[in-house]
Amino acid sequence: MIMKSPVKVAVEMAARKKIIAANWKMNLTHREVKSYADVLWAEVGVVNEIEVILIPPFTAIPALAEALEKNPVARLGAQNMHWEKCGAFTGEISAPMLRALYVNYVVLGHSERRRLFGGTDEMVNRKIIAALSAGLQPIVCVGETLAERNDERVEEVLKRQIQEGLKGVNSRHFHDLVIAYEPLWAIGTGRTATPEEAQEAHAFIRSVIASVSDPSTAARLRIQYGGSVKPENAEELLRQQDIDGALVGGASLDARSFGREWKGVRRPRAVCPPIMPGAKDEFGVFVVFHVLPK
Ligand code: PGA
Numbered sequence: 310m311i312m313k314s315p316v317k318v319a320v321e322m323a324a325r326k327k328i329i330a331a332n333w334k335m336n337l338t339h340r341e342v343k344s345y346a347d348v349l350w351a352e353v354g355v356v357n358e359i360e361v362i363l364i365p366p367f368t369a370i371p372a373l374a375e376a377l378e379k380n381p382v383a384r385l386g387a388q389n390m391h392w393e394k395c396g397a398f399t400g401e402i403s404a405p406m407l408r409a410l411y412v413n414y415v416v417l418g419h420s421e422r423r424r425l426f427g428g429t430d431e432m433v434n435r436k437i438i439a440a441l442s443a444g445l446q447p448i449v450c451v452g453e454t455l456a457e458r459n460d461e462r463v464e465e466v467l468k469r470q471i472q473e474g475l476k477g478v479n480s481r482h483f484h485d486l487v488i489a490y491e492p493l494w495a496i497g498t499g500r501t502a503t504p505e506e507a508q509e510a511h512a513f514i515r516s517v518i519a520s521v522s523d524p525s526t527a528a529r530l531r532i533q534y535g536g537s538v539k540p541e542n543a544e545e546l547l548r549q550q551d552i553d554g555a556l557v558g559g560a561s562l563d564a565r566s567f568g569r570e571w572k573g574v575r576r577p578r579a580v581c582p583p584i585m586p587g588a589k590d591e592f593g594v595f596v597v598f599h600v601l602p603k
């Protein structure tokens with residue numbers, strides 16, 4: 310066991326629509342967007358029971374916005390933004406610029422931004438506040454390195470990233486947030502967290518959210534898992550009670566394969582874990598656990 314918190318639990322029903330997102334990273338041009346969308350719609354059709362977000366590079370956003378007109382259910386995301394609205398920030402993109410392109414979501418604090426481009430908790434915090442005030446929904450990425458996991462520092466790292474990242478965020482904005490748990494050792498490595506490891510981290514994240522907001526806000530907040538998600542493992546990960554979706558990188562570049570993950574999530578589950586009498590287990594109604602004060 311890596312996680313150490315004593316968890317006293319209370320149960321609460323919360324409706325959480327599953328959310329599955331394709332993070333294309335620095336891949337695909339605007340010319341490839343139409344065929345991607347055509348293949349995806351042919352594979353899965355129009356869906357209502359889950360929320361799907363496509364997150365292309367900035368250059369492909371307008372073309373994708375046009376392609377999404379055919380499937381109004383899918384939403385558009387961006388991979389990053391600056392916290393200022395405008396100004397002398399060469400190479401940056403602002404929240405109002407993204408809103409002007411009908412972008413709904415923005416990924417903030419992705420480990421590649423933190424690790425390769427000097428992103429800090431403080432920058433992530435400024436971006437989250439700017440995104441929310443512009444009407445964008447942040448997908449806030451958190452996660453530990455392998456060394457931190459081996460040193461049993463998972464809770465410490467997740468807690469710091471959440472507390473620092475969400476500092477000063479108005480509680481009425483919490484329902485616009487999505488958290489993505491992305492352990493660094495699982496990103497692009499082919500090594501996925503086991504469903505148990507991921508569930509344990511998600512439950513902990515929910516307890517931290519409860520401590521910075523309140524239990525019912527935490528019960529409603531959606532937490533995605535990211536890190537080598539593919540059609541073969543998506544369904545089992547998403548069956549865990551605190552895993553509300555997936556942030557998919559490499560496996561989202563092939564529209565057909567991404568569509569298969571999506572279909573797996575849509576399928577009603579064969580087994581309903583006997584958590585509590587009357588707990589529903591299909592498409593977003595869950596019994597959730599959160600930490601109570603000692
Ligand atoms: P991966 O990336 O699915 O290729 O591991 C996930 C991510 O970085 O969001």
